[in-house]
Amino acid sequence: MNNRLSLSIALATYNGERYLAEQLDSIAQQTRLPDELIITDDASIDATSTLVLDFAKRAPFTVRFQVNNERLGSTRNFERAIRVCNGDIIFLCDQDDVWYPSKIALMEERFIKNPSAGAVFTDADVVGQDMRPFGKRLWKTFRFSREEQERITACDALSVLLKHSVVTGATMAFRSTYRDLVLPLPDTWHDAWIALLIGTTSCLDAIPKPLIAYRQHNSNQLGIPRRGRNQGKTCASIYGPQVVRYEAARTRLLELGDRFPITKQKMHSIEEMLLFLRARSALPNARWRRLRRALRELVALRYHRYAYGMASFRKDLLR
Structure with a gap:
């Protein structure tokens, strides 16, 4: 070689x-x-x-x-x-x-x-x-x-x-x-x-x-994904931290764009992901009030591009 x-x-x-x-x-x-x-x-x-x-x-x-x-x-x-x-x-x-x-x-x-x-x-x-x-x-x-x-x-x-x-x-x-x-x-x-x-x-x-x-053992910091890990959590507590993480990633990419270029299309995708996460984190605790906001994201196809489509949409409405 x-x-x-x-x-x-x-x-x-x-x-x-x-x-x-x-x-x-x-x-x-x-x-x-x-x-x-x-x-x-x-x-x-x-x-x-x-x-x-x-x-x-x-x-x-x-x-x-x-x-x-x-x-x-x-x-x-x-x-x-x-x-x-x-x-x-x-x-x-x-x-x-x-x-x-x-x-x-x-x-x-x-x-x-x-x-x-x-x-x-x-x-x-x-x-x-x-x-x-x-x-x-x-x-x-x-x-x-x-x-x-x-x-x-x-x-x-x-x-x-x-x-x-x-x-x-x-x-x-x-x-x-x-x-x-x-x-x-x-x-x-x-x-x-x-x-x-x-x-x-x-x-x-x-x-x-x-x-x-x-x-896998009791002291793993992360480990494999486990079912029910978000059970009982609000949309804000699940998606809010993700908003913070993606905002930090976007900031780093913009700060170092001269050394590590990123295409406009990819930056647009990150911006869209942030819109989606902000919308999900803002879903009200009352289930009956979530439909309108969630539908907006569904129609924009962000549930399909950045999640698991209808399965994620239903989960957000029912969690």
Whole structure:
């Protein structure tokens, strides 16, 4: 394979002793080893540091380990790891997953074959805390359809991402040239934030193969989508935070438009998404008063472009 890239892994840890050794071992067993592994620890009080230092002595690649003097929180700690990376490609890594041996090699190959791809992501096997398979793939839980995968391949990631999130950070790597675009990270919404900004200003590439075991346990920060997670919530509490997130994304894109150009059509789509989210967040608590506003969005086809059509329309009327 020509044009070999330099590859960094950004791993943020906090009290990770339970699963970290398995993840580190899976990185060391890659068929294409990284050029460096950056680990930033958020002042853990367990054996995380001991595990990392022991691994660094025997790792067949450079391991750089930094420990925060005080807790920064998961977002700032992860951001710190990304900032320190020197590679052309930055792989995002969680402390509790396991990477399959060909993960780095296949993703590097995709970056080389597709120079227009700012980021590459993959499918994953969903497993329990003991690594027993749940019998499902991550993309299926996201309802990431074959047609949407083809749109991603055709460099139309934005139309997919505005409808729903399909990218998990633990399966993603991105070109370091986009680091200034995605950092600083917002306090929530990290994976979708990175995918949205890079997918808006370049292309994404999706590998339809599970390349990690995505571990689910009681301490997951995000994990797979769960049914009923919005049960009992008002429209304002569900969609209001999304308005804030998309406003922040729009602001970042406008601020850095000279370095990371965005087409008028894509900016229009983001503006329309904001109109839609504002309308949904403003739906009254009284169900009988929602119909007129929701119908306006339905007629404008925004329920079909940015949600699941009539199913989402009915849900907004009945929730």
